[in-house]
Amino acid sequence: MVQTEKLREEFAQRLAQACKDAGLDEHGRGIALSRATGLSSKGVSKWLNAESLPRPAVMAELAKFLKVDPVWLQLGIITGEGSNVSNPRPYTRGTQYPVISKVQAGAWNEAIEAYSLKDIDQWLESDAHIQGEGFWLLVDGDSMTAPMGLSIPEGTFVLFDTGKEATNGKLVIAKLTDANEATFKKLVIDGNQKYLKGLNPAWPMVPINGNCRIIGVAVETKFRLP
Structure with missing residues (x-):
């Protein structure tokens, strides 16, 4: 149970960071994520509040919309050359x-x-x-x-x-x-x-x-x- 809570909390932090990097403020990010995934704003709020995790298919849609690495968004791991799994960080917009x-x-x-x-x-x-x-x-x-x-x-x-x-x-x-x-x-x-x-x-x-x-x-x- 503790491990599951930790996963939800860490995901919520990465999702919030990705939203911030994408220029989505706290007031508008729920609506934007809801429109991007086709899910209810209530379900989106559960992700942001560390109450639940998206299904894998939805995770991929989130990553595409926010322009981040889906592996990083789900697991906090940077993939590709120069990655450092001990210091996970989001995709940086150019x-x-x-x-x-x-x-x-x-x-x-x-x-x-x-x-x-x-x-x-x-x-x-x-x-x-x-x-x-x-x-x-x-x-x-x-x-x-x-x-x-x-x-x-x-x-x-x-x-x-x-x-x-x-x-x-x-x-x-x-x-x-x-x-x-x-x-x-x-x-x-x-x-x-x-x-x-x-x-x-x-x-x-x-x-x-x-x-x-x-x-x-x-x-x-x-x-x-x-």
Whole structure:
């Protein structure tokens, strides 16, 4: 009986911490968890008050909604590389970066950008170390789709860092200096000459002749299934 009470208390503490990290205050978390799981607010309050534990299927739904490791939420154990089971801690939310436009992974194409944060309705999370400003772009086109090795197909979200140095071999977004057009390519530096190259071998290398500037280096990708 004592062990069961301890399990309920420890779970209630982790659930409260996960709710706090998710931005849910004490007044709103009960309603939010009830809506997420489809269960009554009375049942949710029993979890928060250490009176009961969720069923395994419900535990998984809670973890998904709160964006935490389900194993940590249920057992207090961190899984994966660098975990420390003697010091259990919740999943830490990353920084939210705006999705500001769609970039053409092919020929030069119009870069439709939202210049005001209030106009942006989509934000994606990342724990990457960003040196400058960070923003996500959605890949459109097949020039970065490779038959083998690294491939970034259409529909992939790419996180760019405006402060990261664009060195040889980096994946970059480049923009024409005299037009609102951008493209996503691999940067190739050969002596004093720079080129933009697609990962798709069918796309030729394009020399950079002073008519464009590199505005960001790719640091992370996300792909969402339809």
